Amino acid sequence: MTTRTAQPARRLPLTRERVLQFALELADQGGLDALSMRKLGQALGVEAMAVYYHFANKERVLDGIVDLVFGEIDLPAAGADWETAMRRRAISVRDALARHRWAIGLMESRVNPGPANLRHHDAVIGCLRAAGFDMAMAAHAYSLLDAYIYGFALTKMNLPFETTTDIAEMAESMLEPFPLGEYPNLADFITEHAMKPGYDFADEFEYGLDVILDGIERIQDR
């Protein structure tokens, strides 16, 4: 009996799936900075270079976890009308980006899109086309919606506050280095609106989304 049988499978072997799973977890917990090849190796119980046996470079790892995020997004349902389908998809993207804030700058810039990514694009275009959009109009609608969705996530991403009192502190520290009254409209906005109880910037998302969907609908109905 060798020591090998005494400790069978003391470590799971590396697979692409296992690597991506741990990479996703690292990024989710500590942002992209926390996802270094060395830390990834350590999390897997392996040297950093072992990952390079399964992935050509770090960029391919990023490709992989971005496609995992795409896989979490609900595809537009086939049965529903385009407007509710697009609305639900938009919220699903927003939610996925909220769960994976590190992904916001990466989702749109993949040179090697994965299958979930392509399937997602295919389904959205298919939904719009099935609803009677011609190609140009489908392009307009898709471009407009995605710019808004990703842009909202981007502007919301690093908001350094969650609560109303956080906003107050933040605003004060931002305006503090400048003469009082230098930015009267901004000051008004903060005191009269952003600091009001019940205000949550995240609520703006659906408001703007509906403005866009209504605008597209009016053009399409003409």
Added chain:
Amino acid sequence: MTTRTAQPARRLPLTRERVLQFALELADQGGLDALSMRKLGQALGVEAMAVYYHFANKERVLDGIVDLVFGEIDLPAAGADWETAMRRRAISVRDALARHRWAIGLMESRVNPGPANLRHHDAVIGCLRAAGFDMAMAAHAYSLLDAYIYGFALTKMNLPFETTTDIAEMAESMLEPFPLGEYPNLADFITEHAMKPGYDFADEFEYGLDVILDGIERIQDR
């Protein structure tokens, strides 16, 4: 006569302004990767650590060049109606982000906004308020417009093609690893629309912008 007078001012002394000017140039020419403290020092004819005498850390340098970009954006004109003022501002932001692609992820995430940044926000809010928007509606409009503007810049930023033939090559290499016909709608979209001569994704910007402005106007008119 010393050698000192023979070579007076052989190097300009460092100032915050000069550092930021060179930092901006480095970022414009080679992206954020090209802006390291060592390269910045080298461009200034100085050791990297010299910059730290004028800036607490690299983040403060980034704060500085982001505010230079904000300074390039046209403030909404006071005289014009809100819709043309917002339209011109949006295009001005789009142009500034096109000149400084590296800035796209940074503009919205500054914890220490500079004066140009704050002045910009103040002017936009002031323009909307002067046009009769109440605070909530001004917040809706501003949030919607900026999400779209920055989102469009983000989705357009890393598009790896400029010409129609580039699109064809790109699309082929993207779909090549997958079975033919796996993504029929996407394939249709590319062949029937994106590859048509005269198509330019950048044109989508103003289309979507007008949909949004019209939508806001209709709400405001009610």
Added chain:
DNA sequence: CCATTGACTATACGGTGTAAAGTCGGCAGA
């Protein structure tokens, strides 16, 4: 039994931001 090979490790290189200490010329006061 031996050669091969798949999966991983070890080492090294050039890069990063930045803390800490050292240098040095010009200037203020005695």
Added chain:
DNA sequence: TCTGCCGACTTTACACCGTATAGTCAATGG
């Protein structure tokens, strides 16, 4: 004129990063 200070910059060092290259070693097939 000498002295001590101090602003502006340099030197050195550390811990990290992605990754090229070479080495190790158990399992496997002939």
